[in-house]
Amino acid sequence: MSSTIIRNASRQAVRAAKAAQVPTSTRGLSMLARAASPAVASLSKQRNAYPLHMQSRGVKTMDFAGTKEVIYERSDWPTEKLQEYFKNDTLAMIGYGSQGHGQALNARDNGLKVIVGVRKDGASWKEAIEDGWVPGETLFPIDEAINRGTIIMNLLSDAAQSATWPEIAPLITKGKTLYFAHGFSVVFKDDTKVVPPKDVDVILVAPKGSGRTVRTLFKEGRGINSSIAVWQDVTGKAKEKAVGLGVAVGSGYLYETTFEKEVYSDLYGERGVLMGGIQGMFRAQYEVLRKNGHSPSEAFNETVEEATQSLFPLIGQYGMDYNLKDYMYAACSTTARRGALDWAPIFEAANKPVFEKLYESVKNGTETRKSLEFNGRKTYRQDLEKELAEINDQEIWRAGKTVRALRPDAKRDE
Numbered sequence: 242m243s244s245t246i247i248r249n250a251s252r253q254a255v256r257a258a259k260a261a262q263v264p265t266s267t268r269g270l271s272m273l274a275r276a277a278s279p280a281v282a283s284l285s286k287q288r289n290a291y292p293l294h295m296q297s298r299g300v301k302t303m304d305f306a307g308t309k310e311v312i313y314e315r316s317d318w319p320t321e322k323l324q325e326y327f328k329n330d331t332l333a334m335i336g337y338g339s340q341g342h343g344q345a346l347n348a349r350d351n352g353l354k355v356i357v358g359v360r361k362d363g364a365s366w367k368e369a370i371e372d373g374w375v376p377g378e379t380l381f382p383i384d385e386a387i388n389r390g391t392i393i394m395n396l397l398s399d400a401a402q403s404a405t406w407p408e409i410a411p412l413i414t415k416g417k418t419l420y421f422a423h424g425f426s427v428v429f430k431d432d433t434k435v436v437p438p439k440d441v442d443v444i445l446v447a448p449k450g451s452g453r454t455v456r457t458l459f460k461e462g463r464g465i466n467s468s469i470a471v472w473q474d475v476t477g478k479a480k481e482k483a484v485g486l487g488v489a490v491g492s493g494y495l496y497e498t499t500f501e502k503e504v505y506s507d508l509y510g511e512r513g514v515l516m517g518g519i520q521g522m523f524r525a526q527y528e529v530l531r532k533n534g535h536s537p538s539e540a541f542n543e544t545v546e547e548a549t550q551s552l553f554p555l556i557g558q559y560g561m562d563y564n565l566k567d568y569m570y571a572a573c574s575t576t577a578r579r580g581a582l583d584w585a586p587i588f589e590a591a592n593k594p595v596f597e598k599l600y601e602s603v604k605n606g607t608e609t610r611k612s613l614e615f616n617g618r619k620t621y622r623q624d625l626e627k628e629l630a631e632i633n634d635q636e637i638w639r640a641g642k643t644v645r646a647l648r649p650d651a652k653r654d655e
């Protein structure tokens with residue numbers, strides 16, 4: 242009953258928004274809120290006490306499919322509030338990989354004082370200079386950046402966080418805040434040996450997406466969702482700081498978690514559906530098509546190109562549901578719907594034991610130890626590159642290169 246109401250409300254909301262030519266997200270939500278479950282209805286009442294443009298400023302408890310969760314939004318932290326809140330702080334971004342670069346540039350663009358700390362003359366040092374960080378002014382060796390910073394954002398690779406901890410730990414003095422983008426180092430302390438000093442706040446903001454996307458979405462005025470967590474709260478302000486920093490680095494909305502839950506879910510997700518799982522599934526489907534005499538062009542189009550260019554974006558926009566013509570299921574033929582409905586439970590049953598095994602391997606620290614061993618090697622970059630080059634060399638991805646070059650909007654060398 243209530244799911245029918247939600248679906249109807251959602252349909253109405255999207256139609257109304259389309260008619261008014263506005264983005265569906267916020268209007269859809271508030272219309273949904275009026276018609277849906279009691280929890281959301283009460284949120285709606287509370288919000289309606291504010292004028293429309295202020296409605297997102299209240300504390301928000303949202304109903305996620307029947308479970309209520311507190312969330313924080315960017316709109317709660319306008320740039321002026323961010324700048325005021327962190328006016329006495331220097332954010333020291335330690336590490337300048339995918340995530341360090343995205344978070345540092347976003348925080349800088351939000352008007353906060355940011356410096357970068359990486360080892361001198363490494364790949365990151367050069368990249369930071371290319372992005373406009375100035376040696377001696379905003380770019381320093383790691384120890385100097387930590388000494389100058391008040392909020393120490395440890396975004397070295399997870400293996401490097403462990404390897405460098407003996408030198409870094411004594412520099413994290415009372416009054417500083419220690420910030421991570423992953424629960425890895427502190428949760429698996431038996432393996433990493435990372436035990437933060439007792440007299441500093443230890444917090445986490447973990448963007449649920451690549452650091453490259455953290456940057457590109459921010460530049461488009463959008464935002465990636467992140468989780469926040471507190472490991473140690475000495476000042477009583479740890480959570481508030483995490484929320485503010487989460488917004489500063491470019492998050493859209495933030496949800497609360499713990500360091501443990503973050504690291505378990507993150508290691509699990511990236512090994513599963515987000516990366517390892519999808520890579521394996523794409524390849525398995527492609528290979529069976531090829532074995533049955535299909536051309537590379539056909540096998541790639543039927544596996545990866547159609548997924549990324551047509552069907553997966555529909556899931557991203559509207560979910561798996563089925564009411565509007567644009568929804569993934571509704572946009573496909575009745576033939577496809579019948580077959581997919583039949584095969585989904587078969588894939589689910591086949592995959593479930595693999596996911597169970599994976600979760601266990603994450604939780605018991607096996608995945609952490611493997612990562613520390615591999616990424617702790619002196620040759621980790623070359624070793625990774627070698628394996629990744631082998632993937633590039635697989636027929637599926639070589640075929641994909643040609644398919645992408647044939648997109649009408651592809652940039653071609655004239």
Ligand SMILES: NC(=O)C1=CN([C@@H]2O[C@H](COP(=O)(O)OP(=O)(O)OC[C@H]3O[C@@H](n4cnc5c(N)ncnc54)[C@H](OP(=O)(O)O)[C@@H]3O)[C@@H](O)[C@H]2O)C=CC1
Pocket residue numbers: 335336337338339340341342359360363364365366395396397398399401404405422423425447448449450451452453
């Ligand atoms: N990538 C992502 O999108 C996401 C990452 N995270 C988390 O964010 C953190 C950073 O990840 P990510 O941005 O991917 O960075 P990487 O894992 O790619 O690490 C890159 C940084 O680590 C430095 N580094 C590596 N080894 C050493 C060492 N021995 N001594 C000193 N510095 C070293 C590199 O410097 P140099 O160039 O000098 O080698 C570089 O600045 C991790 O905790 C990760 O789990 C969280 C969410 C998403």
Ligand SMILES: CC(=O)[C@](C)(O)C(=O)O
Pocket residue numbers: 448449450451452507511515
């Ligand atoms: C991008 C992200 O969130 C990952 C996949 O977990 C990671 O890069 O570690």
Ligand SMILES: [Mg+2]
Pocket residue numbers: 448449450507511
């Ligand atoms: Mg992740």
Ligand SMILES: [Mg+2]
Pocket residue numbers: 507508511
């Ligand atoms: Mg990860």
